[in-house]
Amino acid sequence: MVGYEYGGPVDCNVELDLTSLRGKTAIVTGGAKGLGQAYALALVNAGSTVIIADLDKSAGQSFAAQHSSQLYFVHCNVLIWEDQVRLFAEAARLSPSGKIHHVIANAGIFKADEVYSYSEQLSEPNLITTDVNVKGTLFTTKLAMHYFIKQNGTTPSLSQEDTSLVIISSGAGIYDCIRMPEYCASKWAVRGIMHGLRRTAHFYGSRVNMISPYYVETTVLPKKVYEYIRGKGIDFATLEDAGQCLLRLLSDPAINGHSLFIAPRKWAPRGYMDLDLEDTEGTALLKEIQIEQMISEPVDSGLFPEVRLYM
Numbered sequence: 001m002v003g004y005e006y007g008g009p010v011d012c013n014v015e016l017d018l019t020s021l022r023g024k025t026a027i028v029t030g031g032a033k034g035l036g037q038a039y040a041l042a043l044v045n046a047g048s049t050v051i052i053a054d055l056d057k058s059a060g061q062s063f064a065a066q067h068s069s070q071l072y073f074v075h076c077n078v079l080i081w082e083d084q085v086r087l088f089a090e091a092a093r094l095s096p097s098g099k100i101h102h103v104i105a106n107a108g109i110f111k112a113d114e115v116y117s118y119s120e121q122l123s124e125p126n127l128i129t130t131d132v133n134v135k136g137t138l139f140t141t142k143l144a145m146h147y148f149i150k151q152n153g154t155t156p157s158l159s160q161e162d163t164s165l166v167i168i169s170s171g172a173g174i175y176d177c178i179r180m181p182e183y184c185a186s187k188w189a190v191r192g193i194m195h196g197l198r199r200t201a202h203f204y205g206s207r208v209n210m211i212s213p214y215y216v217e218t219t220v221l222p223k224k225v226y227e228y229i230r231g232k233g234i235d236f237a238t239l240e241d242a243g244q245c246l247l248r249l250l251s252d253p254a255i256n257g258h259s260l261f262i263a264p265r266k267w268a269p270r271g272y273m274d275l276d277l278e279d280t281e282g283t284a285l286l287k288e289i290q291i292e293q294m295i296s297e298p299v300d301s302g303l304f305p306e307v308r309l310y311m
């Protein structure tokens with residue numbers, strides 16, 4: 001595995017070669033419904049074993065029952081550390097190789113934004129969206145790193161098996177979404193996980209990428225809200241294209257540190273594209289700032305250097 005290097009946007013108009021995903025094991029949080037289900041289905045069809053983790057027991061169990069011996073359900077609240085520890089242990093136990101190769105930190109919620117709302121009577125806003133979308137994703141990240149390091153060690157070598165973490169952001173982590181500061185903050189925050197890890201993931205034979213869906217009809221919003229949005233003439237991206245987008249990232253070990261946008265077909269021929277927003281290349285001043293920013297924490301001092309600036 002080579003370290004992070006900017007090589008331009010990912011070509012999203014290629015036929016996928018899925019042979020590397022056969023026999024691999026993946027975890028998909030929030031995999032019982034919606035986009036998580038689409039990611040899990042795409043992986044199952046590519047020949048991987050998938051462990052879905054979800055709060056919704058009946059949806060998770062009935063989805064798993066349709067693909068027995070390749071898809072397993074673990075009841076899990078991503079907000080509870082012990083639940084996620086159990087999830088990863090169970091996934092390793094169910095994995096045909098005993099290993100976990102890919103982790104999709106997908107579980108997320110969207111709720112009425114109490115930071116934005118106003119009432120005469122001031123009260124503390126409920127920040128459950130931040131908890132699930134950020135804290136839950138950070139717990140998943142910690143566990144994914146832990147397992148990848150345990151499996152691959154910390155010295156890059158050809159014997160390390162490709163592993164990867166995929167973080168789920170949103171269009172709300174890219175452009176302005178009006179009147180929802182908390183959801184936007186949560187989706188910009190998880191983008192930071194990718195930026196904080198992509199330059200050191202190769203030490204443990206790993207990669208970290210991100211997916212940002214545009215509108216896709218799932219169970220996250222009530223049907224009538226989708227009808228309203230469609231009524232405004234907005235095109236949606238599809239669940240099938242979301243699945244293919246994930247496979248594009250996972251099946252190509254050269255892709256590290258990228259973000260793919262799940263898009264309507266009018267913008268992307270295969271329903272996903274690299275908007276090329278994640279690097280400073282091409283903007284001289286930003287590039288200079290980025291390089292200087294890393295001088296005190298250079299990549300080549302290893303995964304866990306003895307002396308660190310930010311201990």
Ligand SMILES: NC(=O)c1ccc[n+]([C@@H]2O[C@H](COP(=O)([O-])OP(=O)(O)OC[C@H]3O[C@@H](n4cnc5c(N)ncnc54)[C@H](O)[C@@H]3O)[C@@H](O)[C@H]2O)c1
Pocket residue numbers: 029030031032033034035036053054055056076077078079106107108109110132136168169170171172212213214215216217218219220221
């Ligand atoms: N649908 C969209 O248009 C869209 C757009 C941008 C980003 N996203 C992101 O994609 C991800 C999936 O969204 P979706 O649209 O499929 O939503 P969804 O509500 O259809 O599915 C989310 C799944 O996560 C599960 N979940 C929720 N909280 C959980 C918790 N604490 N622990 C474990 N499981 C939990 C739910 O039970 C559900 O099965 C989310 O992170 C969301 O923010 C969705």
